[in-house]
Amino acid sequence: MSGEATSKGDPSQIVADVHRLSRAFRGKQALQDVTLQIRRGTIFGLVGLNGAGKTTLIKHLIGSLKAKHGSVTVLGQDPTVEPEKLLARIGYLSEEDSLPKWLRVGELIQFLRSIYPTWSDDYAKELCETFQLSHNDKLSSLSKGGRARVGLLAAIAHRPEFLILDEPSSGLDPLARRDILEAVIRTVSDDGRTVLFSSHLLDEVDRVCDTVTMIHQGRLIASMEMPDLTTRFTEIVCRPETAWVTPPSHAGVFGWNRQGNEWSAVVDLQSTNESALGATGLQLIQRREITLQRWFSARAQDGGDQHADSNNSSSKETADV
Numbered sequence: 063m064s065g066e067a068t069s070k071g072d073p074s075q076i077v078a079d080v081h082r083l084s085r086a087f088r089g090k091q092a093l094q095d096v097t098l099q100i101r102r103g104t105i106f107g108l109v110g111l112n113g114a115g116k117t118t119l120i121k122h123l124i125g126s127l128k129a130k131h132g133s134v135t136v137l138g139q140d141p142t143v144e145p146e147k148l149l150a151r152i153g154y155l156s157e158e159d160s161l162p163k164w165l166r167v168g169e170l171i172q173f174l175r176s177i178y179p180t181w182s183d184d185y186a187k188e189l190c191e192t193f194q195l196s197h198n199d200k201l202s203s204l205s206k207g208g209r210a211r212v213g214l215l216a217a218i219a220h221r222p223e224f225l226i227l228d229e230p231s232s233g234l235d236p237l238a239r240r241d242i243l244e245a246v247i248r249t250v251s252d253d254g255r256t257v258l259f260s261s262h263l264l265d266e267v268d269r270v271c272d273t274v275t276m277i278h279q280g281r282l283i284a285s286m287e288m289p290d291l292t293t294r295f296t297e298i299v300c301r302p303e304t305a306w307v308t309p310p311s312h313a314g315v316f317g318w319n320r321q322g323n324e325w326s327a328v329v330d331l332q333s334t335n336e337s338a339l340g341a342t343g344l345q346l347i348q349r350r351e352i353t354l355q356r357w358f359s360a361r362a363q364d365g366g367d368q369h370a371d372s373n374n375s376s377s378k379e380t381a382d383v
């Protein structure tokens with residue numbers, strides 16, 4: 063499990079280390095016993111339904127919430143101790159539009175370059191060109207997408223070691239999303255930089271992330287390297303000879319979906335295989351490559367409670383990704 067991996071791993075390669083973090087708000091559990099590590103130089107995808115606990119986790123990482131149960135270390139420090147030191151090394155873009163709207167783009171840049179020792183004028187200029195922003199633009203008169211681009215510029219022009227993007231794509235058109243993702247990739251390609259990308263847009267997570275971690279109702283229910291998604295999971299389609307009222311229960315098969323006479327499900331090939339499925343009388347008519355979207359909806363549908371991957375802590379699918 064991840065605790066074991068922590069002790070074995072090189073600590074300098076761990077950008078964020080979350081150990082048994084729990085958080086409740088007014089008696090309601092927002093995070094429960096979450097343990098994970100984010101490795102240097104990776105793009106870490108964080109997914110989960112609305113209210114799963116993603117932003118609560120991120121708030122602990124940037125030090126706006128202090129861990130009450132469990133511990134959080136980011137770039138080797140407790141984010142709530144000397145937060146200004148840490149914040150100079152990380153970039154953060156939240157889903158909320160929190161830019162000071164009374165400023166112009168150029169004024170905001172002047173302010174930011176005075177607080178970030180590593181601010182890069184050249185990179186800020188390049189980003190202004192890429193995002194088609196002018197120093198003269200008033201933040202109040204920019205579109206939502208325009209302000210999101212300014213937010214991204216503000217988050218990355220000091221070339222942070224660790225960039226945290228919390229739903230950066232929400233409300234943006236596909237072109238603006240491309241800008242964001244390309245900027246993310248560029249940032250990461252600078253040697254050794256790390257990104258946490260929290261998003262509901264699973265095709266984007268699939269396209270840019272090295273790993274994916276899913277939180278469901280405050281619990282971390284799955285975490286894996288992206289290539290493992292397609293080697294470990296597959297989607298099957300069955301046509302029952304006699305109509306099913308409910309699909310059969312089989313270890314490693316989850317997220318059943320009905321389409322007319324056919325049923326599809328996700329199979330964890332580590333827990334079961336097709337010959338074992340055949341022996342149960344399941345008549346397979348098709349096998350499809352899994353998508354992140356299908357895996358995610360299957361996991362969410364089963365409430366994170368099925369046995370396909372959550373019980374296989376001996377596999378690669380631990381929180382150490």
Ligand SMILES: Nc1ncnc2c1ncn2[C@@H]1O[C@H](COP(=O)(O)OP(=O)(O)OP(=O)(O)O)[C@@H](O)[C@H]1O
Pocket residue numbers: 087088090091092110111112113114115116117118119
């Ligand atoms: N300050 C707060 N006070 C009370 N409840 C809170 C607070 N912050 C979060 N919560 C609750 O904690 C749970 C997790 O919320 P969180 O914002 O972390 O989820 P999320 O995964 O980021 O959701 P979304 O995808 O909708 O942004 C939710 O039930 C939310 O209502």
